Amino acid sequence: MGKNQGHTSSFQQLLRDAKLEAMAEFAAGAGHEINNPLATISGRVQLLLLNETDPQKRQSLKTIGGQVYRIRDMIGDAMLFGRPPQPVPEQLNMTDITADVQSRLQEQIEKSGCQIKLKCHPETPVWADPVQLSMVVSQLILNSLSASNQGGNILIECSPVIQQEQPFALFKVTDWGCGLTPEEAEHLFDPFYSGRQAGRGLGFGLSKCWQFVKLHGGEITFESKENQSTCFTVLLPAKEKCLLE
Incomplete structure (x- = not known):
């Protein structure tokens, strides 16, 4: 028989909620701090691409740019978790x-x-x-x-x-x-x-x-x-x- 993993007690729920609230605050704050250097990296990559003609180097720069966008999307998710929009019920x-x-x-x-x-x-x-x-x-x-x-x-x-x-x-x-x-x-x-x-x-x-x-x-x-x-x-x-x- 599999072990039952029921998370229904009030004490467990309070602990979980407190932990998640702390993580949400961290995610929101860290997201803002990380976005600034990401914007700088992305901008520099675009500038380098304007003057680079070597196909191999251009591909490397595009790879870097793609990973920057991927990190930005992850940070966006983190910030949405940390400070989600207020519901309009x-x-x-x-x-x-x-x-x-x-x-x-x-x-x-x-x-x-x-x-x-x-x-x-x-x-x-x-x-x-x-x-x-x-x-x-x-x-x-x-x-x-x-x-x-x-x-x-x-x-x-x-x-x-x-x-x-x-x-x-x-x-x-x-x-x-x-x-x-x-x-x-x-x-x-x-x-x-x-x-x-x-x-x-x-x-x-x-x-x-x-x-x-x-x-x-x-x-x-x-x-x-x-x-x-x-x-x-x-x-x-x-x-x-x-x-x-």
Whole structure:
């Protein structure tokens, strides 16, 4: 039996949130500092290209320029994680958002060979920024596709629920793929952690999910059994002024 990696206790969540908030501050500050020398390097490369005629040297300069752009994109992700735009929430239906994202990801879903089952209440109100909410739903689905075996099954659920006597929207994505190792579970939302699986804990996808959900006054948790399954659960306010305490 795989070991269950459930991150649901309040104490664990407080520790995780404090660590991620500290990392967000570092990412935002470091991003500004790194961008300045990157701009200088990029400018010098462009100047050298203007006067360089040797094909081999031009190719080397273009390679340097390409890597500068790659670093700039990574820094952009870091800064977005560190200081994301404030959400502009509106009244939405979680079920409609889920169906729209699934439609946009249909090509990736078909290539994966996975079968997706939807179990969504037709009316699941949620108070959220449509762009940020779509990003969260998309990232969690893509994460499950990455972790699933060819032809695996993924279950997506959404329904209205009551938490602390307030209405919330519940969104869950479950896959029966490779699960998480204890180390991956510990660092899953860390923006700079690269784990065993390319789709899990790599880059800023799940980190941004955590940040966006937090900005909405919601909560994102997960449970995983190594080599068996992983389930992500997101709780978001169903209407304005609903907050988890």
